[in-house]
Amino acid sequence: xxxxxxxxxxxxxxxxxxxxxxxxxxxxxxxxxxxxxxxxxxxxxxxxxxxxxxxxxxxxxxxxxxxxxxxxxxxxxxxxxxxxxxxxxxxxxxxxxxxxxxxxxxxxxxxxxxx
Numbered sequence: 001x002x003x004x005x006x007x008x009x010x011x012x013x014x015x016x017x018x019x020x021x022x023x024x025x026x027x028x029x030x031x032x033x034x035x036x037x038x039x040x041x042x043x044x045x046x047x048x049x050x051x052x053x054x055x056x057x058x059x060x061x062x063x064x065x066x067x068x069x070x071x072x073x074x075x076x077x078x079x080x081x082x083x084x085x086x087x088x089x090x091x092x093x094x095x096x097x098x099x100x101x102x103x104x105x106x107x108x109x110x111x112x113x114x115x
Contacts, residue, residue: 006053007037008112010067021072028100030072065113068093 008028017032031037038044040052054060071093092111099107 009064011064013066013069017069018072
């Protein structure tokens with residue numbers, strides 16, 4: 001948790017993840033390959049502390065959902081990159097995006113954790 005929001009952690013998918021690319025209209029700062037984030041326990045310049053919401057251990061990291069690089073695709077890229085079996089993931093992403101844009105953090109967390 002940060003003073004202004006949250007960091008959502010994912011496991012790396014094993015393929016390149018663009019650093020700093022927008023998350024399709026969602027107010028999010030994606031950190032991928034070559035990027036960095038601060039971890040719980042770090043101090044913010046304003047004196048605040050980044051806090052963990054839940055366990056921060058090896059077992060918790062292993063249970064994180066895997067980041068899906070398709071979340072970074074534009075609508076045009078999504079249509080052109082459609083693969084068999086992708087429909088459920090795309091639908092979940094669209095619901096997640098709608099929940100985030102609507103400010104429904106409970107629904108967004110629930111959808112985020114479905115991987």
